[in-house]
Amino acid sequence: MNYLVFQMELEVGKPEENRRIIESWLEANYSNDLDIVVLPEMWSTGYALEELRDICEVDGSQSITFLQSLAKKFNVNLVGGSMAILEGNDIFNRAVIVNRTGEIVHKYDKMHLVPMLDEPKYLSAGLNQVEVFELEGVKMGVIICYDLRFPEIIRDLALQGIQVLHIVAEWPLARESHWNTLLRARAIENQMYVVASNVTGTKLGVEFAGCSQIIDPWGDIVQKLDQEVGELKANLDLDKVPKIRKEVPIFESRVPEKYRKL
Numbered sequence: 001m002n003y004l005v006f007q008m009e010l011e012v013g014k015p016e017e018n019r020r021i022i023e024s025w026l027e028a029n030y031s032n033d034l035d036i037v038v039l040p041e042m043w044s045t046g047y048a049l050e051e052l053r054d055i056c057e058v059d060g061s062q063s064i065t066f067l068q069s070l071a072k073k074f075n076v077n078l079v080g081g082s083m084a085i086l087e088g089n090d091i092f093n094r095a096v097i098v099n100r101t102g103e104i105v106h107k108y109d110k111m112h113l114v115p116m117l118d119e120p121k122y123l124s125a126g127l128n129q130v131e132v133f134e135l136e137g138v139k140m141g142v143i144i145c146y147d148l149r150f151p152e153i154i155r156d157l158a159l160q161g162i163q164v165l166h167i168v169a170e171w172p173l174a175r176e177s178h179w180n181t182l183l184r185a186r187a188i189e190n191q192m193y194v195v196a197s198n199v200t201g202t203k204l205g206v207e208f209a210g211c212s213q214i215i216d217p218w219g220d221i222v223q224k225l226d227q228e229v230g231e232l233k234a235n236l237d238l239d240k241v242p243k244i245r246k247e248v249p250i251f252e253s254r255v256p257e258k259y260r261k262l
Ligand SMILES: O=C(O)CCC(=O)C(=O)O
Pocket: 114, 144, 145, 146, 147, 149, 169, 170, 171, 172, 175, 178
């Protein structure tokens, strides 16, 4: 499974400019054996929270149709990061997954809003539980940034059978050590690939951590960026997932009847 993960510096409040950046990056990095492209959180607007209501997307709007046409143009599946999407009166931070034919196969609205960023003032929390999607016949999941701190939903996805977890983020440099440690812990404790796309650069006074990375189900780092704008290109050996789950059979050792429901 060939991955290409974008670590971008985005233009806050300028969806059109960010679409242009993504398309030219993909043109420059495309290869015809590519399976999945991953983009970061809120890539179209960034955290322009004050003006979000004016610049967010609605279903079927430009950034979503852009992702669909990109998937078709490059014949590639897209874990299309997340975007601020207006639905009724609510703005959701929504991850969108598009397959090679341009069909939307999955949507996920960020469930945990970040108090440190005043997100609850500007965004509505996702109403639904986490669900699995499939690309190329492989079960996968996606979560958004702060969600990484909540192992419950990642275990939920693991128990639904995912082999790859995607994390799309705008994680700050101030908490870089949490990012690196939690990503690795999630890979080890659930014995699955973790593919994380973060942004980089400094915007509206926040310095972002970069450190986009791919971690294998043993917890080893397959590839990792520092703070540079750039990409990860890696082939994921999915046979490792059942192999490691057999070697250290944590899913068989679980005793859920002894766990308190939290
Ligand atoms: O959890 C954190 O430290 C960062 C979360 C965050 O920046 C986000 O969810 O956008």
